[in-house]
Amino acid sequence: MCEWCYKHGAGQKWYLNSKNYLRETALEVGAHDYIFELWKQFDKVYLQRIYGISMKGPGYKFRIPLVGRVLRSYVNGWFRKERPVKGRNPRRAEGHPGQVVPLEDAKKILELASPILRVNCACRKMTRGINDPCCLAFGALAEMVPKLPRYIPDRGMEPLHVDEAQSFVEEMNTAGRINTVWFGPMPYIAALCNCQQPECAAVRLKTSYNLQFLYKGEYVSKVDLSKCDGCRACSSRCQFGALTFSHLMNGPFIDAWKCYGCGLCATACPQHAIQLVERVSLPALKEVW
Numbered sequence: 001m002c003e004w005c006y007k008h009g010a011g012q013k014w015y016l017n018s019k020n021y022l023r024e025t026a027l028e029v030g031a032h033d034y035i036f037e038l039w040k041q042f043d044k045v046y047l048q049r050i051y052g053i054s055m056k057g058p059g060y061k062f063r064i065p066l067v068g069r070v071l072r073s074y075v076n077g078w079f080r081k082e083r084p085v086k087g088r089n090p091r092r093a094e095g096h097p098g099q100v101v102p103l104e105d106a107k108k109i110l111e112l113a114s115p116i117l118r119v120n121c122a123c124r125k126m127t128r129g130i131n132d133p134c135c136l137a138f139g140a141l142a143e144m145v146p147k148l149p150r151y152i153p154d155r156g157m158e159p160l161h162v163d164e165a166q167s168f169v170e171e172m173n174t175a176g177r178i179n180t181v182w183f184g185p186m187p188y189i190a191a192l193c194n195c196q197q198p199e200c201a202a203v204r205l206k207t208s209y210n211l212q213f214l215y216k217g218e219y220v221s222k223v224d225l226s227k228c229d230g231c232r233a234c235s236s237r238c239q240f241g242a243l244t245f246s247h248l249m250n251g252p253f254i255d256a257w258k259c260y261g262c263g264l265c266a267t268a269c270p271q272h273a274i275q276l277v278e279r280v281s282l283p284a285l286k287e288v289w
């Protein structure tokens with residue numbers, strides 16, 4: 001289990017601990033004000049992190065040897081801030097890391113979160129210029145959306161029942177979207193996103209700059225070639241470069257070190273030849289996040 005499970009999971013995965021969804025938890029960490037500030041200027045936060053456009057933006061500096069290492073450590077410290085003495089700075093996304101989750105865990109999350117509101121995805125708006133209501137806001141974030149009209153879908157506010165939300169994430173999974181769950185701020189859980197490469201800002205921060213804003217999932221996928229018939233349905237599902245189709249084996253080869261445990265390959269397999277195994281069960285990978 002990842003460090004957040006040990007700190008905020010009460011013996012289980014952090015996003016399956018019902019306490020992290022409670023209104024009391026939201027009030028305790030000042031989630032409403034934090035969320036309003038962060039989501040109001042999401043693009044500013046995004047531009048600073050991804051492109052280094054502002055004076056404060058690190059951008060290209062991450063690629064400079066030594067300077068990049070020091071800077072990465074500094075910025076990762078923002079995301080990891082748990083109990084800051086002087087509050088959290090939403091512009092730095094302090095206390096707002098997230099993690100990849102597979103479909104089954106996404107559905108369990110939706111049983112714990114309330115209310116659930118479908119909202120426009122900030123990442124897709126910024127990179128594609130489209131209003132795509134593919135993100136699910138919970139509790140305090142859902143309550144703040146009326147004050148943040150850019151996140152309201154074109155057809156209006158869309159509260160979802162649990163079963164509707166679960167059907168929606170299934171649709172998103174079929175469409176190849178990666179589920180990610182988010183602290184907002186830690187340990188309160190505010191959202192479940194359904195985004196993809198290259199739009200997802202969190203994935204870009206991870207894959208472009210190796211920033212620990214997004215953690216790999218609690219699982220790693222594993223193939224049973226005795227069940228595989230070589231249909232290739234999984235071959236284009238991986239957005240992390242972890243899965244390649246091997247002509248020699250007539251089946252997929254999965255590089256476990258690159259695998260994020262999103263499960264998109266597994267849900268595409270009609271033969272159930274790909275399974276997710278707990279990352280913690282693999283000694284070489286249990287600390288690879």
Ligand code: SF4
Pocket residue numbers: 220221237238239240241242243254258259260261262263264265266
């Ligand atoms: S190999 Fe499968 S589970 Fe792993 S990152 Fe790729 S699609 Fe996701």
Ligand code: SF4
Pocket residue numbers: 223227228229230231232233234235250251252268269270271272273274
């Ligand atoms: S989808 Fe399943 S059966 Fe088809 S190639 Fe991939 S692992 Fe094999």
